[in-house]
Amino acid sequence: MTQASGDHPTTLGDLARIGWHPRPVREEIRANVLERIRAGRPVVEGMVGYDDTVLPELTRALVSGHDVILLGERGQGKTRILRSLVALLDPFVPAVEGSALNEDPLAPVLASTKARLAAQGDATPIRWIARDERYSEKLATPDTTIADLIGEVDPIKVAAGRTLEDPEALTFGLVPRANRGLFAINELPDLPERIQVGLLNALEERDVQVRGFTIRLPLDIVFLASANPEDYTARGRLITPLKDRFGTQLRTHYPSTIAEEVAIMRQEAQLCDPTVEIPEVLDELVAHTAHLARRHPAVSRYSGVSVRGSIAAREAIAAAALVRAVRLGEHPPRARLGDTEATIAAFAGKIEVDAHDTSEREIVATLLAQATARVFTERLGHLDPSDVIAETNDRPLAVDLDGPTATWEQILADRPALAAMGDHAPPSERLVLAELCLEGLVATRRLGKRVLGNRVSYGS
Structure with a gap:
């Protein structure tokens, strides 16, 4: 865990006293993008040849709060662009200490976290998450499972009395653990189509489904993806409903000069x-x-x-x-x-x-x-x-x-x-x-x- 500087509050009471107000990741990114524009700084640094093509479209997508998919042949900087978006997050944000979902202390998600906050009150310990910890990336491979991305029902938790509709019965996968951050999937068409279907709700309704049960989680995630053009490979394709759920599709290109x-x-x-x-x-x-x-x-x-x-x-x-x-x-x-x-x-x-x-x-x-x-x-x-x-x-x-x-x-x-x-x-x-x-x-x-x-x- 990356430690924040020592002047950050360490308990819920201290956090409330400094006037902390939660804001969604999309609003956080939008504010930081606009601040860069006002200061005359590039929204994404280190990209050559995209100033008049990809980057203006990407800027508008981020201000719009869209999930983004980059289409292009290999070696066009798609992954570099996705990883560079981490710099548009705030340097640190608070989370409830020990929360698997990086829950905001003033906007908890899980019932167990809410109960803990009620019991411990202002003494609830919090930690500060560095921006680098809020970026998760998965290379799509044919052996990827729903358990990897969304999670799996934990039979031990069910045996202990949890219901299958209870998020606490779930061992969380990569997507829920990316809550309050960015989640990127590289080479998305290589993900089996049945697994792509499992992401539909996560992108649109922001909930997840496991083994036929809907787990209601108000996930706060910006989804990012990269893909080769659909006719590039016979290994897989990007299903239309999933492609439709990305707010902006950008086409990358090779250097023109x-x-x-x-x-x-x-x-x-x-x-x-x-x-x-x-x-x-x-x-x-x-x-x-x-x-x-x-x-x-x-x-x-x-x-x-x-x-x-x-x-x-x-x-x-x-x-x-x-x-x-x-x-x-x-x-x-x-x-x-x-x-x-x-x-x-x-x-x-x-x-x-x-x-x-x-x-x-x-x-x-x-x-x-x-x-x-x-x-x-x-x-x-x-x-x-x-x-x-x-x-x-x-x-x-x-x-x-x-x-x-x-x-x-x-x-x-x-x-x-x-x-x-x-x-x-x-x-x-x-x-x-x-x-x-x-x-x-x-x-x-x-x-x-x-x-x-x-x-x-x-x-x-």
């Missing part, structure tokens, strides 16, 4: 070493690879290509740079264009291929080459590469892709036309732009290339 994808990668990637330097051009190459994959005809459009692929690719590039730097004794580790080879394994597990005659790795390798050509055009397309082509054809360039950085620096010192391709860039990117120039000319079929292990030869 390369800049947004790069911003997400930089925000989310956990690099193996914070000193690894990754030039911006490599981030752009990874982002282009992801965007091309989402439009590739052989990649399943229903499963999508998760942003986790871009994030994992950036982490793989950093790892490749660090391994080389440690082996060669270089510091700080600097990523190079050849390190993008590591992104193939990172992306391969993030795509689903519809074609049977092509592997994920083959598709990613092809997309990586296409992305290289695009970044080459964007970064260096305004420059005339004729001198580089002539220079390289006259003196073919052989290089070890995993060799020391000093080797590349010597190459640039010896090849002025190639070095000039990076004159407009900051020093940290000049070497990578030289590599990009060579690979871009290969990708656009203006320069030849031979590969033997880590040794690469450019030229006619």
Whole structure:
């Protein structure tokens, strides 16, 4: 249990003296959302690319007091959005000490709690619940039961004299225990349809039914859910009556621009070493690879290509740079264009291929080459590469892709036309732009290339 600060009241009498007034979770969230708007703060922080699409709709849903379901392919930040809503709750709220339902001391639910308050009066102990404790999450799985979500009749309590209509006869599940908070279900269509039916009353009438008996509980919960589009998976579907009970349905999406994808990668990637330097051009190459994959005809459009692929690719590039730097004794580790080879394994597990005659790795390798050509055009397309082509054809360039950085620096010192391709860039990117120039000319079929292990030869 998270402890509140010491200046909070500890008994019912103290709570009444400070003028505490209960308010529903929806009103609590609405007030905090409007306060953020007045202060010019984002309602949900850390989400990139949703400012003009998802977040305005989400804001209106929260102000309306709606239960919310997010629909979208994998890796679009649905779970992150749901978890971020915890920040819209008050830092602490009081509850009767020992209550399984986090009952407000001034608005009890269970008969036993009411009896206890009557017996103990102002001396009833209370605890303060931190906002993080008021968020519950369940990943929908085929083996989920009604007992997991709603609860189960406890035969021992019934034998002790409880009636089946008495909430006290129930061993509470996740939903009742989320009272006065947020309850989220991830991948809702994966929940068996008969279990989805068991949630209908909880969302609409705010009561629960167990084994044919209606247990009247005035639950104070905001329900949240995430789901893939209904035609994405054969594992299950979202039944229409349950979908209808969510006040707002939001559609998430992938980053619409390369800049947004790069911003997400930089925000989310956990690099193996914070000193690894990754030039911006490599981030752009990874982002282009992801965007091309989402439009590739052989990649399943229903499963999508998760942003986790871009994030994992950036982490793989950093790892490749660090391994080389440690082996060669270089510091700080600097990523190079050849390190993008590591992104193939990172992306391969993030795509689903519809074609049977092509592997994920083959598709990613092809997309990586296409992305290289695009970044080459964007970064260096305004420059005339004729001198580089002539220079390289006259003196073919052989290089070890995993060799020391000093080797590349010597190459640039010896090849002025190639070095000039990076004159407009900051020093940290000049070497990578030289590599990009060579690979871009290969990708656009203006320069030849031979590969033997880590040794690469450019030229006619």
